[in-house]
Amino acid sequence: MTEEETLTAIIRDEEQGAASAAIQARVDAIQHLPQGPMRARFCAAAFLTGGYQMMLALEGDAATIRQLRRLADMIEAATQRKA
Helix, strand or coil, X not given: CCHHHHHHHHHHHHHHHHHHHHHHHHXXXXXXXXXXXXXXXXXXXXXXXXXXXXXXXHHXXXXXXXXXXXXXXXXXXXXXXXX
């Protein structure tokens, strides 16, 4: 991996972490509103849908499919650790 690729990977990871924290803060705030849990689910679904559509437009089908599979694997691994 070149120095530029390493820097790109670090920046990508930092951006993903910041986005994740911002989304989680928004969902947490929504949960305390009337009908909060339902609103939080809608908000999370909207972020997920918007994110995949943006990635599809920027990265293409194959990269989007790989990323969504990776996300599903991460969720499955976290679920198995809880069990």
